[in-house]
Amino acid sequence: MTAIQPSVASRPGLNDLLTGFGPDAAGDGPVITVRVPVAGLEAAVRRIAAHPGARLADVFASAGGPVTLRLVWGLDADRRYLITESLIDGDSYPSLSAIAPAAFAEECEIYEQFGIRPADGRPLNRVALPPGAGPDWPRLGRAPAGPPAGVHAPHHVGGHAFEFPFGPVRQVAVESLYYGLVTSGEELVDLYLFTWHKHRGVEWRLRGLTPRDALFQVERTEGLGAVGNAWAFAAAAEAALGLQPPPRAMAARAIALELERLYNHAAATAALCQSTGLVIGQAAAEIALERLLRVNAAVFGHRYLFGVVDIGGTRAEPDLAALRSDLPGAYGELKRAADALMSTNSFLDRLEATGILAEEAARRLGLVGPVARATGLAADTRADHPAWPYGEFPLAVAVADTGDVLARFRVMLTEAAESVRLIGEIGGAAAGPGLALSPAAGPGRLAGSGLGWAESSRGESMAWVALDGSGRITRARLRPAAVRNWRGFDDACRSQNVFTDIPIIEASFWLTVAGTSR
């Protein structure tokens, strides 16, 4: 989200952190960029990781003579993002996941796409490109010297445990995903995922497009997160181009984002009921979901809110009268279903103490969204890195502390109520016929790079773009929340659960495969 507010006064700790980087720190807005020579990268990572409230939000590379490695840190307590840029000359760099385990999956993908690897030589997993991807396979950079290990690491199989594959073709009307299940009978010892079956090479395909043309593909990367991901991408392009969307457009975007959150939480409720065999609860939640999707269609012209976000504003004029008349009834369905569920002990019994994630695990793995907030980690981009209108209309961040399926469900229900409240307040700001939905002036510049973010229903969605002199994309990085949160799924499943708990845990995470396998 591009911030319209002036920057918040920094705490002394942040200044100390930045002075440590010398005069190379640039940027006084919500994003600070720092050049760090690779020799100093390990020390820098340690220092930043030790800074209070620091969180490794993303790691990605860009091709070049030497590859540029960027680490994006959320300094949530200081309301800043910090990007470190390092040029990697050879084919290795200091191991990041040894200090910040959240970086592991990104290190794996960087190896597949750019051929550079952490210096400690530990085995890497295949995460993006399929097993047949030889040296000539299209990549974002150069091919690695050898394929990543075929076996998922770390991987425990011992004693009487055996391993069996499940998927990628799974139950009806769920996405394709391969689970490797390691079990000693009923109890789940380990679980790992192969996420490359749906990899469509979106980042590769976006190169050479204008940001506006790219939005079409970005929305369809993860259709159930179209607004969140498109907002993050548009914000990145706007930061690169020096574009400021007008307030009415930002208000319309926020309404769309909250509507997206609402329908996803309703869908998660339905999935939770289905996973526990409570068919009648599922039906009630599905009635709510269908009504919410019709609200989306009535207000913005599309059930899944495709085509709302535009570069510099919004494409769609929201029908605020329809919003006022239709949303209360639709949300009422969800509220009544949720209240009935919270009084149904047979349902709650399945949720309590299932799929437990500790706050420490959420921190270590860099988890985001309701999954992280349910462990006690109170991070929400709308509060920590607010773009207008979120800063103006304060938000109560929903947090729980047991980290189980029930906690995640509670967080989603609290967020849904909060979304309805926010829509009501922001709705006033979105009105005003005659005010622009796009900026009056064109972009201030064509070339540049920028970071964008949005709190999608699954958590923080990030994007970074670099544009050349003709305004076309040279590098687009998309990091939907699912990229982070799937790595918490393994942990949650392993905590003394049985097979029948897996669909319940999966429903409580409510991720998509498309969001990570892109």
Added chain:
Amino acid sequence: MPLWTLRGLRRGVVTTRYPARPDPSAGLLPTPPAFRPGALTRDLAERLATVCPSRALARDGDVLVFDAGACTACGRCRAEAPEATASSGEFELAATARAHLIKRIPVRPA
């Protein structure tokens, strides 16, 4: 389960009568465009083909070739040429052959 049973009974039936009766919610759905041959020039047809992000539009001589199967109803062609397009209102688009979805719309020769 009396809580659920009573609520369900009170809620009543929400099921659509489709196909026996049309469903009013269909009016909310985005639909592929329809084109005005009288307003289409070769030039405009070229522009529409460029603007379509899903390769549903192409110009073939004096014909605009519209692939309703590739169309996502995104509305970019409508925004580019509002005078030459309108929403078709059609959502019952299932076809028993892929060719049934390819439409040829004449373009003004001038």
Added chain:
Amino acid sequence: MTGQGTTDLTVPENAEELRRTVTRLFGRSLHIRTLDTGSCAACEQEIRLLAAPHYDLNRLGFFFTPAPRHADLLMVTGPMVRAFEDAARKTYDAIPDPKIVVATGACALGGVYQPDAFTHGGVGGTLPVDVWIPGCPPSPLALLQGLLVAVGRLAEKVKSLDFSLNGTPT
């Protein structure tokens, strides 16, 4: 539609006879298996809603089944990511004849993705498709219409639409 395998099924002489055969076999009860070849997940959400109270596909004699052996119709979404091809073919092969393949959504029909190293850009080149349902995503109503066309209970409409505004239909 692949028409071999059952005792009373000889190769139909013409399209009309084929249509009657399909309607006789599947018109009253049909089991559906879905196949995600790389979708964005929106098509799956609309398909899930077919079983929801607003649409209730069961009332029309349609049922979802996870077991390919039990299925009559394969509903395929996504642009056929090449890395998924093997799994797609195995699923198709596991469904006994006679079966119907329905390509669902713009990605499966050849929109959104162009053929390249990552995807085929549509499912038509990999699986023999009988019915094509456009949409991004196709709404549950569009999906219901597509299924009813597939089993011969509704006549196809789009063949006679010309998407032209000059007094003729649509």
